[in-house]
Amino acid sequence: MFDTLQEKLEGTFRTLGSKGRLTEADVESALREIRLALLEADVNFKVVKTFVATVKERLEGAEVHKALDAPQQIIKIVNEELVSLMGTGQSPLTFSQRGPTIILMAGLQGSGKTTTTAKLAKLLKEQDGKTPALVACDVYRPAAIEQLKTVGAQVGVPVYDQGDGVDPVKIAEWGVKEATANGADVIIVDTAGRLDIDEKLMAELVAIKKAIKPHNVLLVLDAMTGQEAVSVATRFDESVSFDGVILTKLDGDARGGAALSVKSVTGKPIKFVALGEQLDALEYFHPDRMASRILGMGDVLTLIEKAEQAFEEDEAADMEARLKKGQFTFDDFLKQMKMMRRMGSFKGILALLPGIPKEIRDIDIDEKQIARIEAIVLSMTKEERGNPDLIDHQRRRRIADGSGHDIAAVNQLIKQFDQMRKMMKMMMKGGGKLPPGFGGDDGAGGIQLPNGMQLPGGLGKR
Ligand SMILES: Nc1nc2c(ncn2[C@@H]2O[C@H](COP(=O)(O)OP(=O)(O)O)[C@@H](O)[C@H]2O)c(=O)[nH]1
Ligand SMILES: [Mg+2]
Incomplete structure (x- = not known):
């Protein structure tokens, strides 16, 4: 994940770290490299521009080039700005106060909706002690319902379907009612996707949304499509406003452009990330941990x-x-x-x-x-x-x-x-301390970077 970006930034920091004292030119060239690295990672160019300007401003404000540990301060600032680019913290789901929490899954075909629906159910069941149920509303794609039933069974969660001969809006309404009656406290509705956004798909989603009034509309985006994912998000939001993003296929995303741009461009937070095909490969998204991974500091x-x-x-x-x-x-x-x-x-x-x-x-x-x-x-x-x-x-x-x-x-x-x-x-x-099982007690702080530098105080800790 994010290997290309990681390598580039690591290289920049290694160069900086090898210098005793930084001149203004050193800082300028580091900023230029950071800018290039982000652009090559397919981060939205406006986002890159603002990002570099902010880092520069903060560097000047802090007059770091006079300080001895300037390279570490640059890493620290870049780290903090990466975090704020991706959000202010973990963005939770909205849970219903009365009755079950309803989650509507939206996204293009192949983005990972059906797989992610089951992963999310598993995560909520195992980590949050919920009793989820799934509803199969993709009546267009052959075998889509079977697929949801299969993954639903794998994670031990009931799947409500009425075959593919019924209007998806009706299935959604019925499924929510049935699942509620059977004691589900989280109901996740899987929907159809198209190869590209079309009017009919949008109209159907809007109708489902109106009918079941979900507490969360989650847009599933394929990270590997980079800026395309960001523009899909923008277009979706114009028709079916959504609450948050689930970014899938991060395991195959060497660049990271979608992860770094989607929040700034659409204003909608990433709530979860999927890192593999296996049904346990879904995680809550933490901007700070992601920034650490991008900077090669691990997570x-x-x-x-x-x-x-x-x-x-x-x-x-x-x-x-x-x-x-x-x-x-x-x-x-x-x-x-x-x-x-x-x-x-x-x-x-x-x-x-x-x-x-x-x-x-x-x-x-x-x-x-x-x-x-x-x-x-x-x-x-x-x-x-x-x-x-x-x-x-x-x-x-x-x-x-x-x-x-x-x-x-x-x-x-x-x-x-x-x-x-x-x-x-x-x-x-x-x-240096290691996480449990690796020989450390809390794993916080004091981590040695591959380039021989030590993580600045507090960076490994939050
Ligand atoms: N590597 C990887 N593959 C994924 C991930 N999420 C989904 N997939 C795969 O992407 C393909 C499409 O997924 P599916 O859930 O059917 O997408 P849908 O059309 O949006 O419902 C399947 O082959 C999934 O196994 C992920 O996080 N990583
Ligand atoms: Mg599907």
Whole structure:
């Protein structure tokens, strides 16, 4: 996610960080690079213009080029401005005071409405203790109703449908009534999308909206379409005013233009982001955490939340204690793989951590691989598990034979372990703290950036 933008900005900050004292020209050139990076990320040009002007103004006001830690102040200001570009905080859903909360999903075909409808139900059920129900109003696309029923069943939420021979407005009204009678406290209505906005679709949405009076109209936008998503939002808002955005497919969005522009251009906040096809890949959107990710500082807070959901407390505490003593063994490695597996996709987790080397980012793990790692680790002696340097060729051979894997698999595991150990060391350096399960207690502040700089005070904390 946002790799291109991240790389560009990181490069700019690295250049700045390598200078002892910043001249006015240094600052000018940094601003120019930030401007270019944002434009290349497909951020709306008016948004970029205002953004750079604001950063510049703040820099001049703070007279940072006279200060010693100018590069860090620039990062701090850019960070704060990125946050304010995307909103002032998490923008919550409106929950009904009496009766069920009704959510109407809108968006173009293929934007991810149906998938997101199920993801949202799952999130509200698991994180907010709600009892959601879904209503299938896409009567145009073949198999659309079946699709919603399938994903609804996967997340364990009832789906109300009347087939595709009924007027969607009638289905919506009926579905809301039925679901309410059956005890749902959140009702999410999935609607049809077209390949592009057309009059009929808009008229139908307006009619559904009028009929069921939703507490939230959420526009689902495909992040990968960049500025196109922003213009879709503008056009939707002219016909069917909406309350907030769910930005999907961020996992495939290297640029970030939609995420950074949509709030400024339409005035409507992003409420949720979807980061994958799996039904648990939906998150509340936090502008500050997103800014951290964009600046390559990771998103330690989200990581901590995920960790808290996945880890047993004493398990994590135990691991922490050993890591603090500088003991990172193969047993820990195996345990960590298992813990991370419970948190979701490995790649998704690494994206939340600051300063991960590319070799580690590229490791992908699944259950089969965990079983393999386990077999290999179990074939090691206690000494070998604590000290990989001990494991020479002969020992590798023995471990390979003992575990029923070839020596290449053993070599690869040892290499990955070494990299992981180095990463742990790097992250513990400079008083850096790690999230639970990774060896830290609160994960706030003191994080070492890949370019060797330390996160300015308070930046990692909120
Ligand atoms: N990679 C990725 N794919 C997604 C995401 N959300 C939806 N999709 C995929 O996008 C496609 C269209 O989704 P669907 O829910 O049918 O869109 P709809 O036409 O708006 O209802 C499906 O293949 C989904 O699996 C996401 O966050 N990441
Ligand atoms: Mg659909």
